Amino acid sequence: MQKLNEASLRKIDEIVARHKGQPGPVKMMLHEVQDDLGYIPFEAMEKIAAAADVSVAEVYGVVTFYTRFKTQPSGKHVISVCLGTACYVNNSQTMLEKILELTKSPVNGTSTDGLFSVDATRCLGACGLAPVAVIDGTVYGNSLKSGLAEKRIKEIIAAERKA
Amino acid sequence: MKAEELNKLRDQFKAEIAMQDGSCDYRVLVGMDTGGQAAGAVPVYEAMVEDTKKNGYKCKVIAAGAIGVSSLEPIVEVVAKDGTKTTYVHVNPDKAHEIMAGHIGQGKIVMDYVVGTTPLGKMGREANDPVVTNIEDTEFFKRQKRVVLHNCGKIDPCDINEYIGADGYQALAKALSSMKPRDVTAEVLKSGLRGRGGAGFPTGRKWGFINPDEDKDHYVICNFDEGDPGAFMNRAEIEGDPHGVIEGMALAGYAIGAKQGYIYVRAEYPLAIERLNNAIAQARKDGLLGEHIMGTDFTFDLELRLGAGAFVCGEETALIQSVEGKRGMPNPRPPFPAISGVWGKPTVVDNVETLFNIPLIIHNGADWFLGIGDEKSHGTKVFCLAGKTNNPGLVEIPLGTTLREVVYDIGGGCQAGKKFKAVQTGGPSGGCLTERDLDTPITYDTLVAAGSMMGSGGMIILDEDNCMVDVARFYMDFICDESCGKCTPCRVGTKRMLEMLTSITEGRGTQKTIDDLKYLAAEIKDSALCALGQTSANPILSTLNKFPEEYQAHIEKTCPSHVCKKLLKYEIDREKCIGCGACERNCPVKCIAPTDYVAPGKKLPARAIDQYKCIKCGTCMATCRFGAISRH
Numbered sequence: 012m013q014k015l016n017e018a019s020l021r022k023i024d025e026i027v028a029r030h031k032g033q034p035g036p037v038k039m040m041l042h043e044v045q046d047d048l049g050y051i052p053f054e055a056m057e058k059i060a061a062a063a064d065v066s067v068a069e070v071y072g073v074v075t076f077y078t079r080f081k082t083q084p085s086g087k088h089v090i091s092v093c094l095g096t097a098c099y100v101n102n103s104q105t106m107l108e109k110i111l112e113l114t115k116s117p118v119n120g121t122s123t124d125g126l127f128s129v130d131a132t133r134c135l136g137a138c139g140l141a142p143v144a145v146i147d148g149t150v151y152g153n154s155l156k157s158g159l160a161e162k163r164i165k166e167i168i169a170a171e172r173k174a
Numbered sequence: 175m176k177a178e179e180l181n182k183l184r185d186q187f188k189a190e191i192a193m194q195d196g197s198c199d200y201r202v203l204v205g206m207d208t209g210g211q212a213a214g215a216v217p218v219y220e221a222m223v224e225d226t227k228k229n230g231y232k233c234k235v236i237a238a239g240a241i242g243v244s245s246l247e248p249i250v251e252v253v254a255k256d257g258t259k260t261t262y263v264h265v266n267p268d269k270a271h272e273i274m275a276g277h278i279g280q281g282k283i284v285m286d287y288v289v290g291t292t293p294l295g296k297m298g299r300e301a302n303d304p305v306v307t308n309i310e311d312t313e314f315f316k317r318q319k320r321v322v323l324h325n326c327g328k329i330d331p332c333d334i335n336e337y338i339g340a341d342g343y344q345a346l347a348k349a350l351s352s353m354k355p356r357d358v359t360a361e362v363l364k365s366g367l368r369g370r371g372g373a374g375f376p377t378g379r380k381w382g383f384i385n386p387d388e389d390k391d392h393y394v395i396c397n398f399d400e401g402d403p404g405a406f407m408n409r410a411e412i413e414g415d416p417h418g419v420i421e422g423m424a425l426a427g428y429a430i431g432a433k434q435g436y437i438y439v440r441a442e443y444p445l446a447i448e449r450l451n452n453a454i455a456q457a458r459k460d461g462l463l464g465e466h467i468m469g470t471d472f473t474f475d476l477e478l479r480l481g482a483g484a485f486v487c488g489e490e491t492a493l494i495q496s497v498e499g500k501r502g503m504p505n506p507r508p509p510f511p512a513i514s515g516v517w518g519k520p521t522v523v524d525n526v527e528t529l530f531n532i533p534l535i536i537h538n539g540a541d542w543f544l545g546i547g548d549e550k551s552h553g554t555k556v557f558c559l560a561g562k563t564n565n566p567g568l569v570e571i572p573l574g575t576t577l578r579e580v581v582y583d584i585g586g587g588c589q590a591g592k593k594f595k596a597v598q599t600g601g602p603s604g605g606c607l608t609e610r611d612l613d614t615p616i617t618y619d620t621l622v623a624a625g626s627m628m629g630s631g632g633m634i635i636l637d638e639d640n641c642m643v644d645v646a647r648f649y650m651d652f653i654c655d656e657s658c659g660k661c662t663p664c665r666v667g668t669k670r671m672l673e674m675l676t677s678i679t680e681g682r683g684t685q686k687t688i689d690d691l692k693y694l695a696a697e698i699k700d701s702a703l704c705a706l707g708q709t710s711a712n713p714i715l716s717t718l719n720k721f722p723e724e725y726q727a728h729i730e731k732t733c734p735s736h737v738c739k740k741l742l743k744y745e746i747d748r749e750k751c752i753g754c755g756a757c758e759r760n761c762p763v764k765c766i767a768p769t770d771y772v773a774p775g776k777k778l779p780a781r782a783i784d785q786y787k788c789i790k791c792g793t794c795m796a797t798c799r800f801g802a803i804s805r806h
Contacts, residue, residue, distance in 0.1 A: 034498075034517065035497065035498040035500075036499060037497035037498040037499040037500070038479075038480075038482065038496065038500075039479075039480075039499065041482075041483065042441070042480050047205065053407075055225070057408030060360065061210070063499075069500075072501055073499070073500060073501055076484060076501040076502065076503075076658075077483050077502070078482070078483035078484065079441055079482035079483040080482060094403075095403030095404055095522050096403040096404040096560070096561070096598070096601070096632070096634050096648070096649075097403070097404040097560035097561050097566070098403075098636055099648055100561050100562065100634065100636060100640055101561070101562075103258070125288065131440070132402075132442070133401065133403055133483070133485065133652075134402070134403035134404055134406070135208075136208060136209070136400070136405075136406035136409045136442070136443065137208060137209045137212045137403075137567060138404055138406060138558060138560035138561075139209055139243075139244015139245055139247070139566035139567055140209065140212055140244060141560065141561075141566075142215060143212070150212035152206075152212050152213060161710075162290060
């Protein structure tokens with residue numbers, strides 16, 4: 012495992028200090044670490060365990076239970092494809108396969124070039140726009156027919172190639 | 175703030191919302207919930223705010239909640255001083271500028287963009303009927319009764335004063351000044367309100383299990399996990415009217431003697447979280463949350479606890495574990511949360527929509543609620559119509575409305591004129607209802623009798639192009655992933671059921687597979703620890719019961735709806751093939767090659783697909799411009 016830099020370690024310390032002493036703090040600390048650093052480094056689990064007076068194994072158990080908490084950093088661009096029922100019956104599986112092919116990322120993983128993370132998510136609650144894909148926080152509704160999600164991904168790849 | 179101040183604010187803002195106080199001539203409400211924003215409402219809102227400032231229009235542009243018709247978003251509603259409302263649909267920034275200039279600037283409705291120009295707006299109307307300008311006059315809306323959603327899309331969800339102007343917090347004032355805690359519980363019990371999260375347990379009875387007078391910490395938890403795929407009722411309710419749930423929780427806290435409430439909200443709802451935090455801060459500032467609420471002895475405060483992507487945390491005992499910061503794994507009941515819940519203390523866990531009904535019941539009285547709906551299922555229910563329906567969106571109907579009305583009169587039937595096949599209710603715990611069930615009135619008990627359940631409100635419409643075996647497999651795949659792993663029947667059983675279903679969709683299933691599936695399903699129903707496992711087999715049992723012919727076809731290695739990939743066969747009609755080779759060039763596995771045959775009238779050899787190598791991707795059929803390739 013790569014060693015975390017000073018700035019990240021300090022961030023973790025701040026988060027832990029903020030919630031220490033509150034009832035049931037482990038998950039709240041994990042949420043903030045995930046939002047700030049994009050994943051839960053092992054050092055964070057150690058610090059959280061110490062502050063909450065529980066074992067590291069218990070913290071690891073919480074991290075691995077919830078899909079939102081990642082133990083690996085995400086790619087530079089995060090793509091979510093909704094596989095909720097409404098999207099699924101409107102062919103979101105096909106959309107997902109197209110995106111996996113374009114990005115060369117495994118599902119619920121990161122591409123080897125670190126550019127893309129593609130997640131097959133649960134229902135995002137925008138069922139009227141099925142099938143839904145989200146790229147870097149922007150929602151692409153009716154993604155199969157509009158073709159805009161694929162267009163955006165190709166734009167990103169072209170821009171990254173230039174850079 | 176005390177009651178008189180609340181009443182003064184109510185009168186002031188009621189007048190302001192009705193534009194009786196001269197503060198503005200128009201209210202422009204832009205549907206800015208998550209769905210609206212996903213459809214592009216933000217630039218529309220910004221364009222309208224910009225135009226108002228530039229031209230000094232006397233109008234208030236509001237980022238409101240969902241008006242609830244997903245297929246027509248972005249939606250903008252313009253309310254005039256005389257109360258008339260115009261609904262504009264599919265709005266973009268250019269149309270927004272036109273609407274501001276025409277309607278606000280010159281008082282002329284821009285007829286090109288009103289709801290009446292759409293198929294939804296024309297539903298049920300004759301050709302020479304006048305064009306509908308207000309969505310509330312459409313068939314889609316007329317059959318609905320917006321009770322829980324009464325503020326949604328009508329007020330600014332980020333302004334507590336608009337909630338107060340719409341009689342907000344009057345119920346809390348009434349309870350604190352003239353009712354004892356047990357009176358509140360009695361009123362809720364009398365109303366017959368049943369839990370809106372899916373199980374339908376009588377809310378008043380649940381609250382009655384807790385003694386409000388005992389000297390113990392009690393807790394109220396709002397279940398805002400909304401994990402059912404295809405359901406977004408709670409999200410829309412809170413994004414449109416966050417104070418509704420706050421007041422509901424305060425009343426619940428008063429009724430059961432709780433000082434602290436938690437709202438357990440899934441992290442995938444950032445806009446709802448933001449609006450909730452904002453609303454809670456405003457309520458605290460106004461003395462409607464916190465210590466000595468409205469100058470009384472009642473102290474109650476709220477905290478948000480975030481979900482982290484686990485469907486099982488919608489189950490109340492798992493939810494409680496998650497609030498406590500642990501793995502969200504269910505616990506056996508008894509003890510029920512009312513006896514031992516969060517932090518081991520008596521706790522009431524209620525769904526968002528259940529809580530939204532509470533202030534309305536206290537303000538209007540239990541008899542008012544009893545007058546809505548059916549004799550055994552009172553009140554309304556918000557459903558999310560989605561899937562292959564023509565009119566996806568939010569539908570709030572009095573319980574007792576028939577499925578046919580929802581699917582056809584409100585939903586407009588299936589897209590592209592396809593044949594309706596089934597409506598799935600209750601999500602992964604539910605079942606499907608078919609053509610034969612369409613005249614069933616929607617109530618808790620009738621839906622169970624018909625082989626499904628109410629669930630939290632997701633209603634997925636399926637048509638002739640959906641494969642029911644594949645749908646059952648989809649749900650089982652979901653459940654398998656979401657199983658917490660604690661009990662063997664679910665952890666192992668759902669995996670086995672998934673394997674069996676997958677084998678059926680891949681042409682490896684036999685009659686024995688189906689028999690084993692039925693047997694296993696019954697065993698898991700009886701022995702799983704929580705409702706996730708116990709109801710996991712419902713989609714399978716329901717589809718087996720209502721569509722046995724589809725399972726039979728799969729055993730005979732065909733998929734009648736052409737969905738299950740491994741059972742598809744793509745074939746080139748050699749009489750139609752002109753030999754252009756486009757399919758051959760585009761085939762990702764190079765399984766198409768020329769034959770010896772040249773069709774009469776054609777110049778080049780016809781192509782053929784090597785069925786052993788074919789991966790059934792369908793690229794060839796999509797590429798062929800001569801209709802020579804078909805799929806069986």
